[in-house]
Amino acid sequence: MKPNGILHYEIHHTENHEAWMVFVHGAGGSVRTWHKQVEFFKGKFNLLLIDLRDHGKSKDLQSERKFGFSLVAKDVLDVMDNISVREAHFVGVSMGSIVIRHIEILDPDRVRSVVLAGGIFKMSRKIKALAFGARALSSVLPFQMLYQLFALVLLPRKNHSASRKVFMREAKKLKDHEARRWLSLIKKLNRTLKDLFSKKIQAPCLIVMGEQDHVFLQPARDYVEKYGEVVLETIEKCGHVCNIERAAEFNQRCFNFIVKLEQRQA
Numbered sequence: 001m002k003p004n005g006i007l008h009y010e011i012h013h014t015e016n017h018e019a020w021m022v023f024v025h026g027a028g029g030s031v032r033t034w035h036k037q038v039e040f041f042k043g044k045f046n047l048l049l050i051d052l053r054d055h056g057k058s059k060d061l062q063s064e065r066k067f068g069f070s071l072v073a074k075d076v077l078d079v080m081d082n083i084s085v086r087e088a089h090f091v092g093v094s095m096g097s098i099v100i101r102h103i104e105i106l107d108p109d110r111v112r113s114v115v116l117a118g119g120i121f122k123m124s125r126k127i128k129a130l131a132f133g134a135r136a137l138s139s140v141l142p143f144q145m146l147y148q149l150f151a152l153v154l155l156p157r158k159n160h161s162a163s164r165k166v167f168m169r170e171a172k173k174l175k176d177h178e179a180r181r182w183l184s185l186i187k188k189l190n191r192t193l194k195d196l197f198s199k200k201i202q203a204p205c206l207i208v209m210g211e212q213d214h215v216f217l218q219p220a221r222d223y224v225e226k227y228g229e230v231v232l233e234t235i236e237k238c239g240h241v242c243n244i245e246r247a248a249e250f251n252q253r254c255f256n257f258i259v260k261l262e263q264r265q266a
Contacts, residue, residue: 008057009079012038012047019112019262020046020085024076026094026118026241027182028147028171030056036247037091037254044255048088050079052099054178056170067181069192073102077110086110089258090203093117093243098189101196104203113261114205115254117243121197122219123190126153147171147179154215154240163241200227206257207231208250210238231257 010031021041023034031049041047051058053067053075065071076099080088089112092100097119104111148168155164174182185192207224209217211234224232233253238246 005061005063006082007053007061007075007079008051009083010047010049011083012042012049014043014046016043017045019258020048020088021258022048022050022076022080022085022088022090024050024090024092024096024099025052025055026092026096026167028055028167028174029093029096030170030173032056033093033166033170033244037243037251040247040251041255045089045258046085048079048083048085050076052076052096054174054181056173068185069098069102070106072099073106076103077107080110087112089113089115089261091115091117091243091254092119093241094120097121098192098196101201104201105196108202111203113258114201114203115257116205116207117250118209118213118216118240119207119220120193120216121223122193122216124215124219127215128190146183156214157212157239159237160212160239160241160245163239163244166244167241197223201230204257204261205230206233206254208242208253209234210240210242210245211236212238213240213242216240 023031023037025031025033030051034049038047038049053061053072063071065074087110090100090103092115094117097116100111100114100116104114151164151168207220207230209220209232211217217234220232224230235242235246235249243250
């Protein structure tokens, strides 16, 4: 953990480009869940990878503010301030998409563009039922068992196994009290999503979804239909965590999107 209560982070500098990419993982993840993106993007852009509060090596951070997505978003902005990154292209996966949306609300000038992998825009009936059951069982079942249940529901197919393994491995580092703090966010998640995505993301936005994402793909389509300027691309034979399962396709689509923006802004 960095001094002064700053989240743990990793930096990959390049002399080839001035632009920054900030990677925001999902619940149960860490900087390690982005290793396939680091391999591709290092040398092309400056990279900032962050362990969110309670995750990876960002442990035992204290705050006078109430725990919630706004606090997590402020944590990310504090890291950017600490290393003097004024603005960046943000890349988030799953629940990281919610954190990035909060960042844009808190300080829109910091967000040059947004790329969401497996973006979460709405709670389906299936996830609502699962979340309700998880909250009810969280007092009697260990978090790891609940997380495995979530992973199996979100990533049920054989070709999703690599994604499941990565997130289950990283989630083991979460202590029970840390996990329960994040589970507490689910209670208000439906309302949070309605508030967040009742308006268009202001920054240029690319959404990349797996064709087999049976939980979150349709809400993403509904969002794009409502706000036509947002770009949605789907990857065939791919589940929810497309940046791991089909990293090559995800990386290329992300790269093409950002390069076009950089050329246009230049």
